[in-house]
Amino acid sequence: MALCAGPAAAESMPEKTEPNPWQYGALLDVSYGLNFNFPENHQFRSKQTTPRTNEFSPNMALGYVHKEPHRARDWGVELAGQAGYDTDALVPREQEARDRPVPGADLLRHLARANVSYLAPIGSGLLLTAGLMKGYINFESFYAKQNFNYSRSYLTDYSPNFVFGVGSRYAINHNVDVGFHVMNGFQHLAHANDLPSYGAELDWRVTKRLAVAQNLYYGPDQADTSLRYWRFFSDTQVQWRGDEVTIVLAYDIGTERAVDQPDQARTFWTGAALFTRWDLSGPWSLAVRPEWFWDRNGRLTEFEQLLWAVTTTLEYHRHVGPQLWLTRLEYRYDHSTGQDGGFFRDGDIAPGVPRLASSQHLLLLSLIWAFDS
Amino acid sequence: MVQTVDRMDKPTSACPPVKSTQREGAPMITAGPWTALIVLIAFAITGNGACRVRKTDDELGRAVKQALYDEPAANLLQVDVTVESGTVYLSGEVDLYAFKERAGQLARGVGGVTAVVNKVQVQP
Numbered sequence: 001m002a003l004c005a006g007p008a009a010a011e012s013m014p015e016k017t018e019p020n021p022w023q024y025g026a027l028l029d030v031s032y033g034l035n036f037n038f039p040e041n042h043q044f045r046s047k048q049t050t051p052r053t054n055e056f057s058p059n060m061a062l063g064y065v066h067k068e069p070h071r072a073r074d075w076g077v078e079l080a081g082q083a084g085y086d087t088d089a090l091v092p093r094e095q096e097a098r099d100r101p102v103p104g105a106d107l108l109r110h111l112a113r114a115n116v117s118y119l120a121p122i123g124s125g126l127l128l129t130a131g132l133m134k135g136y137i138n139f140e141s142f143y144a145k146q147n148f149n150y151s152r153s154y155l156t157d158y159s160p161n162f163v164f165g166v167g168s169r170y171a172i173n174h175n176v177d178v179g180f181h182v183m184n185g186f187q188h189l190a191h192a193n194d195l196p197s198y199g200a201e202l203d204w205r206v207t208k209r210l211a212v213a214q215n216l217y218y219g220p221d222q223a224d225t226s227l228r229y230w231r232f233f234s235d236t237q238v239q240w241r242g243d244e245v246t247i248v249l250a251y252d253i254g255t256e257r258a259v260d261q262p263d264q265a266r267t268f269w270t271g272a273a274l275f276t277r278w279d280l281s282g283p284w285s286l287a288v289r290p291e292w293f294w295d296r297n298g299r300l301t302e303f304e305q306l307l308w309a310v311t312t313t314l315e316y317h318r319h320v321g322p323q324l325w326l327t328r329l330e331y332r333y334d335h336s337t338g339q340d341g342g343f344f345r346d347g348d349i350a351p352g353v354p355r356l357a358s359s360q361h362l363l364l365l366s367l368i369w370a371f372d373s
Numbered sequence: 374m375v376q377t378v379d380r381m382d383k384p385t386s387a388c389p390p391v392k393s394t395q396r397e398g399a400p401m402i403t404a405g406p407w408t409a410l411i412v413l414i415a416f417a418i419t420g421n422g423a424c425r426v427r428k429t430d431d432e433l434g435r436a437v438k439q440a441l442y443d444e445p446a447a448n449l450l451q452v453d454v455t456v457e458s459g460t461v462y463l464s465g466e467v468d469l470y471a472f473k474e475r476a477g478q479l480a481r482g483v484g485g486v487t488a489v490v491n492k493v494q495v496q497p
Contacts, residue, residue, distance in 0.1 A: 171468045177448075205450060
């Protein structure tokens with residue numbers, strides 16, 4: 001049993017020196033997912049990230065260099081490249097009157113960040129950013145390392161994880177900050193028209209441990225840019241943090257009139273997820289995430305379906321110098337109902353027509369290595 | 374992702390030297406291992422003075438989280454805390470660079486913390 005310094009001694013810890021403003025790092029994320037439906041195409045239907053199962057999957061490799069603006073009139077820059085299965089779905093599928101990939105999209109999906117920022121000397125500091133930046137909407141990150149669970153929720157898969165445009169963020173006080181964004185569209189590698197879209201965000205710490213976030217998107221995502229065809233999307237989050245438990249409830253809803261439908265019918269999708277994590281002891285933590293996602297018109301998943309899932313993840317993490325090793329064992333149950341719902345399973349019902357099952361059990365083992373300078 | 378590392382010398386002992394209460398000329402009493410153990414247990418139970426039993430990583434983690442999440446002057450609810458062998462690793466996002474610095478200061482202020490690795494990122 002060792003003796004230690006009391007609080008008075010800790011406060012005498014020497015002040016830190018000015019950190020190097022330039023930082024760099026890398027990330028490698030691999031997994032093996034045992035899909036008990038054993039689909040011959042190895043695909044997780046309706047899933048954008050972690051799309052491959054029953055095979056070794058290098059889902060993400062990332063390298064970055066980064067400089068943060070520290071004080072007023074300071075500037076910053078972010079540049080990052082990425083590769084892996086998780087980037088495949090960033091290239092939109094060609095759809096008439098809707099999305100078509102921007103030229104070079106298959107190469108541009110490997111660009112994760114490319115932006116410059118400036119901290120304008122206004123009030124507490126107005127942060128202005130231009131270029132390709134992180135999406136402002138999701139609670140979860142596109143990168144598994146930063147999440148409670150390994151596989152991402154449907155909410156994360158079907159919301160903008162990247163934004164190409166200009167953005168601003170301002171902290172009104174210690175508890176409230178707001179942001180405004182002008183971007184090229186819902187999917188940063190899709191080009192449906194030449195008009196910009198708009199986004200707004202509000203983060204509010206209601207009490208010391210309770211926070212609420214409201215994120216909005218509004219803009220044209222079809223060839224016809226008439227106002228009646230603009231897409232509206234809302235994301236609401238409520239977060240509570242305990243010393244050992246964190247709970248976040250997220251709710252999304254989106255709608256737009258479909259130009260490509262005979263009656264230009266209003267399409268609609270909505271979903272929710274409850275993100276929970278319990279820090280067990282030392283390097284162990286447990287996360288459970290129930291969720292549902294209703295794509296009434298198949299606007300996002302391409303299939304009219306109601307999805308729900310429960311994901312349970314046991315995590316072990318260890319720092320080794322500037323490196324972080326994370327391993328996660330995850331069990332995920334997905335269920336899909338609806339006209340076109342289902343998950344791939346073994347065999348075809350006809351040549352080229354895969355057999356579907358209404359549910360899917362998936363056991364995932366993942367390893368994440370990260371290095372930050 | 375910006376990372377700063379602040380280290381302090383590992384505390385050896387912050388306990389003040391124990392004054393001898395032995396009267397001159399009195400017969401010498403040898404302090405054996407049982408005496409030392411009793412003294413240590415007494416300090417552990419009473420938390421007497423500035424000298425406390427070293428906190429476990431879990432205890433340090435809870436103390437750092439309380440310091441961060443209950444901080445009125447900065448929104449640090451998006452900061453994640455892990456502790457390994459007394460070293461505190463901070464990650465996650467904040468709105469201002471000042472909040473990131475404040476997170477590091479608060480973590481360093483927790484008794485028993487030997488180093489702070491601040492990987493908190495200011496969100497664009």
